[in-house]
Amino acid sequence: MTKEYLEEYRQLKKRVAALQDLHSSLLAGAYARTPKDVDPKRDTPGNLAVERAGVGDLVASLSATIQKMQTEVDSFMESIDDPLVRALVSLRYESTLTWNETAEKLGNGSSEATRMIWVRYCESHGIE
DSSP states (O other), X not given: OOHHHXXXXXXXXXHHHHHHHHHHHHHTTOOOOOGGGOOTTTOOHHHHHHHHHHHHHHHHHHHHHHHHHHHHXXXXXXXXXXXXXXXXXXXXXXXXXOHHHHHHHHTOSOHHHHXXXXXXXXXXXXXX
16 A cells, blocks of 8 residues: 555545535536536537536546545555554545544644654555
């Protein structure tokens, strides 16, 4: 496992969450566009349907990638013997929290102190 792999996993999860929100708003018909974005000749219900389908397909594709990565991430998390580091990894990479949010959830003070726990763990376990 590498820090890069975990960060890629985290970013994919964040992207899927944002796309799911967009897809939900498209399905609900609440897709907000600013007037400059709207071309009355091209903005038709058919275009919206195509946009909905495209977002749905992208969500499905990225979700499949996340599922494949999930097995490796789960195995890695199970191998972490330190409960604080395991919780840190879960919050940061599974729950996609920022370092500030992770520190707050752990009750660990600052984001820098929390990040340094992770850095030291990675250094001591040969994680690049």
